[in-house]
Amino acid sequence: MRNRLRTLRAERRWSQADLADRCQVSRQTINAIETERYDPGLPLAFTLADIFNLTIEEIFFPDRSEGPTDPGTRR
Numbered sequence: 001m002r003n004r005l006r007t008l009r010a011e012r013r014w015s016q017a018d019l020a021d022r023c024q025v026s027r028q029t030i031n032a033i034e035t036e037r038y039d040p041g042l043p044l045a046f047t048l049a050d051i052f053n054l055t056i057e058e059i060f061f062p063d064r065s066e067g068p069t070d071p072g073t074r075r
Contacts, residue, residue: 003060006034008052023047036063 009019009030016030023030023044032038039060040048049056 001039001060002036002063003033005030005048005059008054008059009034019051022051 005019009016014022015027016034017027020027020030024047025044029038029040029044033040045056045060048059052059
């Protein structure tokens with residue numbers, strides 16, 4: 001899953017540690033999300049959306065280069 005977390009954080013001049021503190025997670029978690037090595041669960045995704053006053057869909061979006069795992073899944 002792709003995301004704009006790094007851009008949103010940088011616009012506010014927050015470090016990864018600053019955002020991690022606001023989310024009550026580790027800096028490594030924020031780094032893993034930004035580098036797209038980790039997709040957050042819904043509770044963390046909602047927390048991030050609240051912090052940035054955006055919807056989840058405005059922060060996270062599917063990587064369209066990956067095909068659906070289920071042939072019946074809509075694109």
